Amino acid sequence: MSEPLLHVSGLGKRFGGFVALDGIDFAVGEGERVGLIGPNGSGKSTLVNCICGTLHNDAGTVRFDGGNVDGLLAHERTRLGLARTFQLPRPFPSMTVADNVRVPLLYTVNARGHGFLTAADIATRCTDLLDIVGLAHKMDKWPRDLTQVEMRKLELARAMAAEPKLLIADEAMAGLSQVEVADIVGLLIRLNERGITIVLIEHIMRAVMSFSQRLVVLVSGKKIADGPPDEVIRDPEVERAYLGQ
């Protein structure tokens, strides 16, 4: 068996005396849809930040696409094909929706060295990407004119613009209505069908269950379960963590 796309082993991170992550091992295979769940403060976002290079892990290693990415800066990891969205949408407020998507095209796709996009190529790509997420009609609007769900879609489009192999969606649906959640889940599944591996971090169980092929559960910085969603949610330890004793 070939090496998984993302391989996290023995990952540890502490903030002062607080152990945020403690020896996390997990792997994501190519083309997989993985859900990552856990109660508040269980270290999900810290894990994402360590994988993406926003934070640096104290222990363990992160291997991505056959290479060790420890010590690489966040933008270098993005160029390798590791894209993420943020828990709270972080658009560039002074740029139009189209320009927001243009940035990763300029800085990631063109920086990779193989194949240079001309200005016209970039414009077409922007339209295509916004078309996929259904924002093409708002290309020339400003982020402040978008609704919450549109902001999430922009966030996804921007992550997709970097042509990632792996997309980590950090709570892409928090605060959305049921219809909007279904909308985003559908979008993520469509993206997955285009060959992008997706890790979804989410609180909304219905969304996670309908999306994931595999579920990983974190509780207080430790991985307590990893397997098919139906089995994992019946796991007594998971139930205890979520519902209390």
Next chain:
Amino acid sequence: MVIGGVVSGIVGLGTGYLTLRLRGAFFAIATLALAVVLQTLIINWTYVGGARGAYVIRPNEIAILGSYIQYLFLLMLVLAVIVICTARLIERSRLGYGFATIRDDELAAEACGVPTLRLKLIATTLSGAFMGMAGAPFPYYIGYIEPSSAFGLAYAVNSIAMPMIGGTTTWIGPLIGAILLGLLQQFATVTISSAVNLLIVGMLLVDFVIIAPNGIVGLIKERRTASNVVVEPTVFVLLFALNFSPVYFLAGQGTGAQSIGLVFWLILAYVAYMRGRVLGRWWLIAFPLAGVLFAFAPVIAAIPVTAATFVSALLQIICVVCGLLPVRRPAEASAR
């Protein structure tokens, strides 16, 4: 001049390398501190004259162009054009997009593959280099330089105030700011005194930070979505007091001074208009406009200055009071 540019570029790079790990206000403090360090170095460097400063003897004539002052003017003009062209080129380039993302959101910029630290170093190097090139003709222009004036606050404040007033998000903003502020200052120097310069800059800076954080360009672009800080009662009163004070100082100083006062009157009118719009009292704007008339009255007609100032002050006080009186509309609505 080129040497000045290169050296300052290197200093900019060094400063950036040392201070860019700090964020926000701390970065600003660190760069200011570095300026003080440099000043100390210069004071203790005998070759450049130390604390005594140095005289620069400039030739009176120069080939082809004639007057040396004209040559300097031309040189600075060319420099300004180069800088503006560069700014405009950068704005539309990959580099410009990168800078904008860093200004907007550093974390998101990193996630989009923007090498933030490297871009910030490029930014400090470029601005250092251009400032250095701008400074190179300066001693020839002034004729005598010494540390305490060359490192003076006036230059630092001016170079921040000009883009702040014009608008920092586009290449044209600093140009507008520089032209406006430069004109105003030259005007003040000729008609009143050079010390008033800094007062004007300071006042305008405070005004713009409150009324138009994105400068004139921002004010025009976002006129529909502009924040309504100005209409807050306390801000309204403060702005009124602040902008009326120079009017008091300028009273009876002649036409030139009144033209400077006009700028503050315009700001007063804008503030009154904004406040009036919220309250539904459109006529508030009439008070500052009437004030303008009274400011010019002593110059044109033979009305005593004190009387005119008094009347205009009274008018503005009425304006503030009217702007603060509670609106009766909710009560009327409930009565109906």
